[in-house]
Amino acid sequence: MTELLEIHDLRVAFGGREAVRGVELTVGRGKTLAVVGESGCGKSLTALALLGLAPPAAHVSGSATLGGTELIGRADRELRRLRGKRAAMIFQDPMSSLNPTTRIGTQIAEVLAIHTSLGRRERLRRAVELMESVGITDAARRAKQMPHELSGGMRQRVMISIALAGSPELLIADEPTTALDVTVQAQVLALLRERTRDTALLFITHDMGVVAEIADRVAVMYAGRVVETGTVRAILETPRHPYTAALLRSVPDPDRPVAGELPTIPGQVPAVGAKIEGCPFRPRCGHADDTCHTTPPLTGGVACWHPRTEVPA
Numbered sequence: 001m002t003e004l005l006e007i008h009d010l011r012v013a014f015g016g017r018e019a020v021r022g023v024e025l026t027v028g029r030g031k032t033l034a035v036v037g038e039s040g041c042g043k044s045l046t047a048l049a050l051l052g053l054a055p056p057a058a059h060v061s062g063s064a065t066l067g068g069t070e071l072i073g074r075a076d077r078e079l080r081r082l083r084g085k086r087a088a089m090i091f092q093d094p095m096s097s098l099n100p101t102t103r104i105g106t107q108i109a110e111v112l113a114i115h116t117s118l119g120r121r122e123r124l125r126r127a128v129e130l131m132e133s134v135g136i137t138d139a140a141r142r143a144k145q146m147p148h149e150l151s152g153g154m155r156q157r158v159m160i161s162i163a164l165a166g167s168p169e170l171l172i173a174d175e176p177t178t179a180l181d182v183t184v185q186a187q188v189l190a191l192l193r194e195r196t197r198d199t200a201l202l203f204i205t206h207d208m209g210v211v212a213e214i215a216d217r218v219a220v221m222y223a224g225r226v227v228e229t230g231t232v233r234a235i236l237e238t239p240r241h242p243y244t245a246a247l248l249r250s251v252p253d254p255d256r257p258v259a260g261e262l263p264t265i266p267g268q269v270p271a272v273g274a275k276i277e278g279c280p281f282r283p284r285c286g287h288a289d290d291t292c293h294t295t296p297p298l299t300g301g302v303a304c305w306h307p308r309t310e311v312p313a
């Protein structure tokens, strides 16, 4: 059976310099895939490219199908129609998506105007209901407030309600809890888990604690490619790619990873557009040998010529 989202050889380049270098990913219906990797490895660009939201200077190629519909190369007009209805996205900073001078309730009602045939009064009533459904207390009063009058956690709840208003098949969340403090982060994650039971979720994060909390499967990205993919359990307990293992090394208990930043790995991620010969992790890898001068394909969930087979102690 085909998966809801199937990404094949996705590439994003700026003036011939590739930032995303042939991403392979799938997300099943109603499943949550966490995409992890160090800053700059192309996580956000991959997500933006799917919905036609990559910067205008970006050249996007390859294939991404949502329920069989090809997204790459589609006209802006068609992608606009698709966004919100079949796929929606929430970002780290809700202020960047909310209109600072419009009341919260009105903004939700505007989205409902696109997705439903409700009249104006019904839309406002439904907006308040949606706010209640994402745990916003005193919603009728808050609906009349401006975005800056709400806390970061409340604003993110509003964004989640807006994103889910059109009942999309796919929700993309790019570091949606990174800017929140730990308690609020846990509440927003719980809400996302609860509200996306029937929605496929592509969740971008650099926080392994969050991965264990939310995902069914994980894709690890490095230098614009997916280098390992597997179930949360397999990735956290028996990482096979040396990069994944390095990311996890400072996590004391794989069953209960600590929340926080990824540990730093000596060396640097190859720059955007840098010529990469063979395995992109080779210069930082303790297991590299001559074989690694040839690019390892992503076979059996891991792109490595020397995948680890042992269970880490």
Ligand SMILES: Nc1ncnc2c1ncn2[C@@H]1O[C@H](COP(=O)(O)OP(=O)(O)OP(=O)(O)O)[C@@H](O)[C@H]1O
Binding pocket: 014, 019, 037, 038, 039, 040, 041, 042, 043, 044, 045, 046, 055, 057, 206, 272
């Ligand atoms: N408009 C642009 N022009 C040139 N390069 C860009 C542009 N936008 C992004 N890039 C480059 O593409 C690379 C990948 O960016 P992306 O935001 O996808 O990384 P990321 O993995 O999401 O990182 P982070 O976790 O920091 O958000 C970055 O190194 C960035 O500098």
